[in-house]
Amino acid sequence: MPPRIGVVGGGQLARMLLPPAARLGLSLVFLARPGDAVAAVWPDVVEGEPDADGLRRLAERVDVLTVEHELVDLDTMRALEAEGLPVRPSAATLQTATDKVRQREVLGAAGVPVAPWVLATTVAEIAAFGDAHGWPLVCKRPRGGYDGRGVWMVDDLDAAAAVVEEVGGEPLLLEPKLALTRELAVLVARRPGGQTAVYDPVETVQVDAMCREVLQPPRVAPDVVRRARDIGQLVADTIGSVGMLSVELFVGRPPGSGHAGTDEVLLNELAARPHNAGHVTIEGALTSQFENHLRAVADLPLGATTSRGPAAMVNVVGGQVDPADRLAATLARVPAAAVHLYGKDYRPGRKLGHVTAVGDDVEAARVVAERAADLLTAAAAEEV
Ligand SMILES: Nc1ncnc2c1ncn2[C@@H]1O[C@H](COP(=O)(O)OP(=O)(O)OP(=O)(O)O)[C@@H](O)[C@H]1O
Ligand SMILES: [Mg+2]
Structure with a gap:
């Protein structure tokens, strides 16, 4: 019998755990606030904050704890672990994954290249x-x-x-400030016993330091992809992650090396949970990051991470209108796009959803996904 899983947090990452949980028959309980994205669509919610009180009330209801965001009371997570409740990822992994200095210390010492x-x-x-x-x-x-x-x-x-x-x-x-040619993310699923499944690295495109698009496969040389995969595996094993881990990487030339230099692949930061860079795996891989997160946390065999082919994901960021008001027009005009809206209150600048498209090549997929994302945020539906 798989364990009952407690998820700390109720945002869009929590909500995207639901389809695979329903399909596999897994039982989830969320610690969420009343207006959170998950509360509208799932009955089993403990209302509260991720503090000692909230975490303990969630812990009473479940066999294993996981997180959809890292801003949790780590002392309580540590105490629950000591009392025998499996916490996946562990409090120690969460501590490293939430501290950019600690990441550089621990992973630099393990041989991960850092600036x-x-x-x-x-x-x-x-x-x-x-x-x-x-x-x-x-x-x-x-x-x-x-x-x-x-x-x-x-x-x-x-x-x-x-x-x-x-x-x-x-x-x-x-x-x-590095001269970046690309940014990548490697997603790694890891079980408690150490079994890992590494996804093909994806390219992340940031606008104003915020992830806007994700492209699969990345536009980098095969050697860079290989190094990125190796770093992902090394990071997961070094910090002993359980569940999904996203390793964000910089690709760039060392200062002063000009055109002759070869690309370096350097650590940016970690997220020890499902991550925006992995949304593309819902349609773009045989097993999504959300399903593999649940499988790993429940200590079930991991699903294949094989890519289904070229794909592009574009975030839907709040503009002048609520994307929910543009849903019908977008679905009518871009039937090939997979539209995800998180049911969050509309606010300019907030991530409210994303769109994924698969295609014969990544540029074709990107055109479809961008068109749908543009329509969802267009001031008037006729404008795009
Ligand atoms: N040393 C650097 N040189 C060049 N660009 C950088 C550097 N550090 C960060 N950036 C840019 O800023 C972006 C955001 O940095 P970082 O990932 O540390 O921020 P964050 O706010 O914690 O991340 P996220 O947006 O993933 O939540 C990077 O993806 C990159 O585009
Ligand atoms: Mg980042």
Whole structure:
């Protein structure tokens, strides 16, 4: 009998666990807030925050705990683990996956390539790093950032001073601003015993430091794909992840190497859960990241990660209208697109859904997915 799974969080990632859970007959209970995306479509919800009280109320109802976001009370997760409740991924994995400094320490030591970095709290320290590694540079909050919030491109000392003031003297992770040719993500499913299934790496396209599109296969050389897969496997084994892990990677030339340089593949950051970069696996792989997350957390055999062929995923970000009001027009005009709306309250700049298309080649798929995403956010349906 598979275990009853408690999921901390009720956003779109939680909601996308439901179709495979229903198909496999798995029983899920969510810890969510009343307006969350999952609450409207699933009866088994514990209302609460991911704090000690909420986590303990969820834990009472289930045999194993997992997360759909990382902003959870890790002390309570650790305590529940110590009391014998399986927590997948473990509190230790979550701690590494939520800390960009720890990721670089732990994974750099294990042989994962990372860009030069340092922790800094003062403008003088930022100046010293910029002088050693070049300007512009990137300042990041080590914890709690998402969708580019907590990442600043810093051109000069004035900009550095503004960031130091904004974070109130908290330590910042510094990195050179890399000349990126591409960004990739490798998704890895891993079971408690260590069985892994690695997905074919995908390309992520960011706009304003927020993921906008995902392309499968990525537009990089086969050697880069191989290195990305190897890094994904190494990261999963090093941090002992259980469930889905997304490893975000930079691809770029080292500074000063010109056209002669070969592409380096470097760590960006991790997410120890299903991830936006993996939405394309719903239509684009034999087993989706959501199904493999559930299988891994329930300690069931993993499904094949084989790609079904070229595919493109485009996020639907709130613009001037609610995409739900454009649903009929979009479905009528782009019948080949797989439209996903999360049922979240409309707000400009918020991820409200995504569209995936599969095709003969990635550019053809991209045209279809972009057209549907444009229609869903067009001020007037006739405009696109
Ligand atoms: N050192 C760097 N050089 C160049 N670009 C960078 C660098 N660090 C970050 N970026 C850009 O900023 C984006 C966001 O950075 P990061 O992934 O650390 O932020 P996040 O807000 O935690 O992520 P997410 O958007 O995945 O939630 C990267 O995908 C990349 O496009
Ligand atoms: Mg990122």
